[in-house]
Amino acid sequence: MTATPRQRARAQAIEDIKRIAREQLASEGSAALSLRAIARELGIVSSAVYRYVPSRDELLTMLIIDAYNSLGDAVEAAEAACARDDLAGRWRAIGTASRDWAVARPSEYALIYGSPVPGYHAPVERTGEPGTRVSMLLMALLADVQRGRPAVAVAGPLGGDFAVLRDFLGLDIGDDLLARGFLAFSALFGVISFELHGQYVGSLTDCRAHFDHQLGSLASLLGI
Amino acid sequence: MTATPRQRARAQAIEDIKRIAREQLASEGSAALSLRAIARELGIVSSAVYRYVPSRDELLTMLIIDAYNSLGDAVEAAEAACARDDLAGRWRAIGTASRDWAVARPSEYALIYGSPVPGYHAPVERTGEPGTRVSMLLMALLADVQRGRPAVAVAGPLGGDFAVLRDFLGLDIGDDLLARGFLAFSALFGVISFELHGQYVGSLTDCRAHFDHQLGSLASLLGI
């Protein structure tokens, strides 16, 4: 269990590389992520980085998985602190924790919710599960919202997609509420993205107040 | 008025450069936009591009302004085709035209609504006006929605921001409706971004149907 000094040093080195990579992401963007620049920052020759990271793409994948998990941890912790029957509180917790995380780590947010990194395709078999942690929380919340209410169906292809999804999740969420959930989720991250990309600059001075207000509107949309 | 052959050739060359740049954007992303690659594609030596475009950053700015204007043209045309008193139709026209444009030109969409290009800052004095054409349409629509309804105020800093904005626009839109407009606008582009970034892959098969459904929900949110 207790790691040897060498193992600890190795784990530390990998953490250092990822930390510097995150700093680089913040200052230059994901396309400019450079192993040579990381080595320079670490005071190490560029080839030495390959002791710890097999390639640039692999490092990107590690950072993406870390980002999803960091966001997932934050949001799950906030949501878990709410009473189970406080549905509105759980929704606000999910939303607020997501925004707080995004504002605190905008470059990591861009990595997972921004435009895709050119020339890089995330291996979905590794990023898939961590990438759904927040939406899974929302789905569980929707199931609790649905309880004791009549399910409202939606016709057309959307209803078909929702039937498959309901089966897959094993949660009883009616079409209408599922649709509202998709909209709330998309709007949540739409508002966060607009804030981070400066789309509100010149009209809103207090993005936090705006966000809180919109969280309330979306809660109404979900009927909580 | 009639351009000389040389002027026409020059205009054509600039168009060719921008067209190839857009193709490059589509295949490699904005960070990979390269004047040398454009020259190669044009069958021209790299320095010759500088006859037409002063620098890479300037080319990016031109592409951003073109993209905003292309989107603005498309959305304005769709909205103008609706009867003025068909408020729901105007909203659907704005939304549908935005999505259609984004789906048809995803790389240009990413340029203006995606994560910012690393190391590049758009000169806001030139991109500002074309960048607001779609939101101006929405604001005009909101003013028509507001007509004959009581304005509902919102307390706190958000109300202050909205008062300033109302003054600036010279449109009578109450706080509550303005807030709903901001949410609808953010949600609209949130849904489009999620679709383009593949966030719905695995759950939705018919994004168009989903989008149409959510446009309806957002119309309800706006009270039309």
Next chain:
DNA sequence: TGTACATCAGTGAACGCGCGTTCACTGATGTAC
């Protein structure tokens, strides 16, 4: 209408830079007997 000159497109070489990745290597740190 013809000539002299100015404008402009495009060339080709060069500068200085950065990148990802490989490879044979030197030493230091650990491990097995």
Next chain:
DNA sequence: TGTACATCAGTGAACGCGCGTTCACTGATGTAC
């Protein structure tokens, strides 16, 4: 406890590549007289 060997971190040079931008230049196209 000490020695022989294996493991591993880090070095330094190199390969081949791409980039933005500048500069002096050659010709072709236009324009003024």
